[in-house]
Amino acid sequence: MAAGVAAWLPFARAAAIGWMPVANLPMPVAPTNKNKRQDELIILNVSGRRFQTWRNTLDRYPDTLLGSSEKEFFFNEETREYFFDRDPDSFRSILNFYRTGKLHYPRYECISAYDEELAFFGIIPEIISDCCYEEYKDRKRENTERLMDDLEDNKDNKPPNMTFRETMWRAFENPHTSTMALVFYYVTGFFIAISVITNVVETVPCGTTPNQRDIPCGERYTEAFFCMDTACVMIFTVEYLMRLFAAPSRYRFMRSVMSIIDVVAILPYYIGLVMTNNEDVSGAFVTLRVFRVFRIFKFSRHSQGLRILGYTLKSCASELGFLLFSLTMAIIIFATVMFYAEKGSSSSKFTSIPASFWYTIVTMTTLGYGDMVPKTIAGKIFGSICSLSGVLVIALPVPVIVSNFSRIYHQNQRADKRRAQKVQKARLARMRISKAGSSTAFLHSKRNGLNQSLELTQLPYYKMKLSPQGSLEEDQQLKKTTSLLESQHHHLLHCLEKTTNHEFVDERLYEQGYLQTALQNFPSQSPSLSSEEGVTGTCCSRRTKKNIQALNATHTHSHTHNLQELSALHIHCGEQQPLNTSRSSLNLMSDESGSLNCKSSGLVTTAIISIPTPPSNNSRANPDAPPPPNPDAPPRPNPGSDVVKISAL
Amino acid sequence: MLQVCVATDAVMGLIMGTFSMQGKQDNYRKDRVCDDLELSVVCHRPEALDLLEAQSNFNRKELQVLYRGFKNECPSGVVNEETFKQIYSQFFPHGDASTYAHYLFNAFDSSQSGSIKFEDFVTALSILLRGTTTEKLQWTFNLYDINKDGYINKEEMTDIVKAIYDMMGRFTYPAMKTDTTRQHVDAFFQKMDKNRDGVVTLDEFILSCQEDENIMRSLQLFENVI
Numbered sequence: 042m043a044a045g046v047a048a049w050l051p052f053a054r055a056a057a058i059g060w061m062p063v064a065n066l067p068m069p070v071a072p073t074n075k076n077k078r079q080d081e082l083i084i085l086n087v088s089g090r091r092f093q094t095w096r097n098t099l100d101r102y103p104d105t106l107l108g109s110s111e112k113e114f115f116f117n118e119e120t121r122e123y124f125f126d127r128d129p130d131s132f133r134s135i136l137n138f139y140r141t142g143k144l145h146y147p148r149y150e151c152i153s154a155y156d157e158e159l160a161f162f163g164i165i166p167e168i169i170s171d172c173c174y175e176e177y178k179d180r181k182r183e184n185t186e187r188l189m190d191d192l193e194d195n196k197d198n199k200p201p202n203m204t205f206r207e208t209m210w211r212a213f214e215n216p217h218t219s220t221m222a223l224v225f226y227y228v229t230g231f232f233i234a235i236s237v238i239t240n241v242v243e244t245v246p247c248g249t250t251p252n253q254r255d256i257p258c259g260e261r262y263t264e265a266f267f268c269m270d271t272a273c274v275m276i277f278t279v280e281y282l283m284r285l286f287a288a289p290s291r292y293r294f295m296r297s298v299m300s301i302i303d304v305v306a307i308l309p310y311y312i313g314l315v316m317t318n319n320e321d322v323s324g325a326f327v328t329l330r331v332f333r334v335f336r337i338f339k340f341s342r343h344s345q346g347l348r349i350l351g352y353t354l355k356s357c358a359s360e361l362g363f364l365l366f367s368l369t370m371a372i373i374i375f376a377t378v379m380f381y382a383e384k385g386s387s388s389s390k391f392t393s394i395p396a397s398f399w400y401t402i403v404t405m406t407t408l409g410y411g412d413m414v415p416k417t418i419a420g421k422i423f424g425s426i427c428s429l430s431g432v433l434v435i436a437l438p439v440p441v442i443v444s445n446f447s448r449i450y451h452q453n454q455r456a457d458k459r460r461a462q463k464v465q466k467a468r469l470a471r472m473r474i475s476k477a478g479s480s481t482a483f484l485h486s487k488r489n490g491l492n493q494s495l496e497l498t499q500l501p502y503y504k505m506k507l508s509p510q511g512s513l514e515e516d517q518q519l520k521k522t523t524s525l526l527e528s529q530h531h532h533l534l535h536c537l538e539k540t541t542n543h544e545f546v547d548e549r550l551y552e553q554g555y556l557q558t559a560l561q562n563f564p565s566q567s568p569s570l571s572s573e574e575g576v577t578g579t580c581c582s583r584r585t586k587k588n589i590q591a592l593n594a595t596h597t598h599s600h601t602h603n604l605q606e607l608s609a610l611h612i613h614c615g616e617q618q619p620l621n622t623s624r625s626s627l628n629l630m631s632d633e634s635g636s637l638n639c640k641s642s643g644l645v646t647t648a649i650i651s652i653p654t655p656p657s658n659n660s661r662a663n664p665d666a667p668p669p670p671n672p673d674a675p676p677r678p679n680p681g682s683d684v685v686k687i688s689a690l
Numbered sequence: 691m692l693q694v695c696v697a698t699d700a701v702m703g704l705i706m707g708t709f710s711m712q713g714k715q716d717n718y719r720k721d722r723v724c725d726d727l728e729l730s731v732v733c734h735r736p737e738a739l740d741l742l743e744a745q746s747n748f749n750r751k752e753l754q755v756l757y758r759g760f761k762n763e764c765p766s767g768v769v770n771e772e773t774f775k776q777i778y779s780q781f782f783p784h785g786d787a788s789t790y791a792h793y794l795f796n797a798f799d800s801s802q803s804g805s806i807k808f809e810d811f812v813t814a815l816s817i818l819l820r821g822t823t824t825e826k827l828q829w830t831f832n833l834y835d836i837n838k839d840g841y842i843n844k845e846e847m848t849d850i851v852k853a854i855y856d857m858m859g860r861f862t863y864p865a866m867k868t869d870t871t872r873q874h875v876d877a878f879f880q881k882m883d884k885n886r887d888g889v890v891t892l893d894e895f896i897l898s899c900q901e902d903e904n905i906m907r908s909l910q911l912f913e914n915v916i
Contacts, residue, residue, distance in 0.1 A: 048758070048759025048760070048762055048763060049759065049763060049777050049778075049781075050781065051756075051759075051815075051915045052811070052815060053778060053781045054912050054915050055814075055815055055818040055819050055912055055915055056794055056818070057911075057912065058818050058826055058829075058830060058908075058909060058911075058912065059794065059797070059829075059830050059833045059834075060854060061830070061905050061908045061909055061911075062827070062830055062834075062878075062882075062895070062899055062905055063850070063851060063854065063874070063878060064904070064905075064908070065874075065877065066904070067904045067907070067908065068904075068907075068908040068911055070911075071911055071912060071914065071915075073914065080755060095758075097755075140762075141762075530781065533781065534782070534784075536908075536911075537782070537854070537857060537858065538858075540854060541854060541855050541858055541862075541874075542874075543855075543858055543862040543863065543864060543866065543870075544862055544863045545784055545858065545859070545861065545862060545863075546861050546862060546863040547861060548861050551860070551861035551862065551863065551865065
C-alpha cells in the first residue's frame, strides 16, 4: 500500500460500513491503537538545522529509519529532539519524500553523497520519481564508469603469484609494467623502422658504375641488405613465437589481426629462402616481397591512434561502401555519356567506356591530369558537369565519416540508455512486486494466524474489555510483525473477506482450490491419514483430513506438493496453540481439553477448509465438504454457529 | 543524378514544413483556450473550522487531522472521480475496486456535483464514524440505492454486490462461481424484503438490520478510527 494514501485509510475503513448489511458473517475486531497519542510535532535536528514535522508524516513509511523505531536511537533526552549528524541539505529532499510521497534528486548534489544519505535513512533509490530518475541514473552510470577507469589504471599493481607465461603476456600487452617489457617494446619498434627503411632504400638508385646504368642499392649491396633483412626477420619471428607462447588462448591469438599481420610480414622471407632462383616463380616471388611493406602495420601495436583509425574505418565500412557504390554509379553514367559524346570526334582518346572511366575519375576528383581531354562541344559540356558534380560528390565522405564518429559515440550512449531502460523495466517490476507485496503481506499475516486471533463472535464484547492483559499480549504480537497502519489495512481486507464469504489466497493455493472444487471428492479416508494425526488434535486432523482427501483426489499434484501443504497446515495449527494458551479470556470453558483451544481456533480459522458455518452457502460452494461438525467432535459451545444460524438464510 | 534527388528532397521538405507549421499554429490556439478553462477550475477552500465543527460530530483536532490528510492528497481541495478511484484502489491491490469506488463516490457526493469537497468528506465521515445507527443505516441505504429513487431493487443490489466481489479479485478460496453474486443477492432480499414486493424500502431496511445482531455489532466496529 502506498503510504502516501495512508491518510485516507480511515476513510476507507469508515466506508467499509457500507458492506455490513450485505455481509452474512460476523466481522473481525478492529485492531486497537494502544499507543494512541495525539499527533505531535517532532523536531529533527540535522547538524544544527531544525526540521519539524508531524509524527504521522514520518509514520507513513514504516520501513525507513525515520518511520520506524530506529530513530529512537538518535533521540536526545536533554533537548527532546532527534539529532542526526548528517548533511542538512540532503536531508531536505529526504524529508520532502515523507511529506509528498515523491523522492527527488537535487542536481547539484554529488551522486555518491546522495546515495549514502539514502542508504543511511533506509530509502531505496528506485523510488525516485520519474522527473528526476533519468538524471539520477545518468549520473550514477558516469560515476561507476569513472570508478572503473580508475580501477583499470590501478591494475598495474602486479598481482602476486602470476606464472611466467602470464607475466610475459602482461609484459607484451602493457609495456609500461616493467623495464624488460619497455626495452623489448622499443627494440621491436626500432627494428620495424629499420626494416621499413631498408625496404625503401633498397629501391633507390645507388649511384652508377661506369659501364652500367643506375642500379638500385638493393642489387648493389645485396649481401648487406640480405643480412639486414635476415636480422629483422629473426627478431620478428622470435617475437611472434614468444607472443604465441604467452597468449592465454593460442587459437584466439592466431586468429587476431595483429598476428596475421606478423605472419604476413615474415612469410615472404621464408618463402624466398625456400624457393630457388627459378625464373618462372621469381615473378610471383617479387609480388610476395610487396607484402614486406605490411611490416609497417606492426606499428599499430605501438600507436594508439592507428588502432582508433582502424576501428573507425571498420565501423564506417558500410557508409564508405555506400559512398563507393554511389561514386561508381556516377562514374559509369558520366563515362558512358562522355564516350558517346566523343564518339564522333576523330583521334579521340575515349576509345571505350572503360577507357572513359579513367577520365571520369580524374575529373571528378578534380585532379585533371590532361592526358585525356574532350574535343567536341558536347563532350566539353558534359565534362564540366562531371567536374562540378565531382566536387559535390567528393565532398560527401567527410561529413559521413564525421557523422559516423558522432554516431558511434551516440550509439554508445544509446546502448547505455537501453541498459538504463532495462533498469527502468526492472524498476517497474520492482514496484509491481512491492504492490504485490502488499497483497502478499496480507496473505502472509493471515497464514501466521495473526488476523484470526481476534474474532468478533469469539469474544463477547465485555470479556474483551475485562481482560486487557490478554489483549495486550495480542497487540504485542501484532506489533512485532506489523505496524498499526498495516494491521488496520489487514483488518479492512479481512472485513471484505467476511462480507463476501470468500478469502484471498495466492495463485498457487487458488489453483489447488479450483481443482478441489472441480473434482468430486472421495469420502473414504486414506491410510496415510492416521499417521498425520498428531499433537495438534482432532481439529487439525480434521483439517488435514479434508485436504488430504482433496489432494489425493487430485492426482495431478505431486507427492511432495501434498506434503508441503500438510506441513504448512501443521505449522499453522502449531502456531495457533501458543497464542491460544496465552489468551485466558478465550478459554470460555477452562475445564475442556487442550483440544478445545485448537478447535476454537479451528472455528476461527475458517481459513483453509470448509467453514463449519452457514452450511447453506457452503454446501453449494464446496460439494466435497466433509460431513460437517460431526460425530467425533466433542460437544462444545459453538457460539459461532449459533450466531451464524441467525443470519444464515 | 544525386542533385536531382537532393532537390526533390528539399522541395518535399518545404511542403511538409508548411503543412506542419499550419498544424502547430492550430494547436497553439487550442492550447490557449484550454489554458483559460484550466484556470477557471480553481482550488476550493472549505468553510471555516468553527462551522464544520458545529455541523459535524468531530472536534477541532480531529478536523485538523482530517483536513491535513485530505489536502495532502488533493492539493486543489476537491477530489474528482478518477483520483478517488485511484486512491481507493490502492487499498485493494488484489482486485478491481473501481466499480465500488464509483458507487462510493456517488454516495459521498451528496450534491451530485461530480467532485467531493472537504465538506462532503467530513459530513459522510461524521455519519459513518460518529452518527447514530439509524443515520448509518440511512447512509448505507443511500449507497445501495444507485438511482436515488428511495427503493433498492434487485438490479441495484446485484450491481453493488458484484462490485464488492470484484474487489476480491480472481484468487479467492473458494473460487468464485457464476451464481455466487445471485445467491448473495437472493439471501439479502430474503432477509430484507419484508413484504416481498421485490424492492426494499428504507424502513424495511432499517427494521431488518436492527433485527440482526451481527449487523448492529459490526456497525460499531469503526468507532475508534479517528
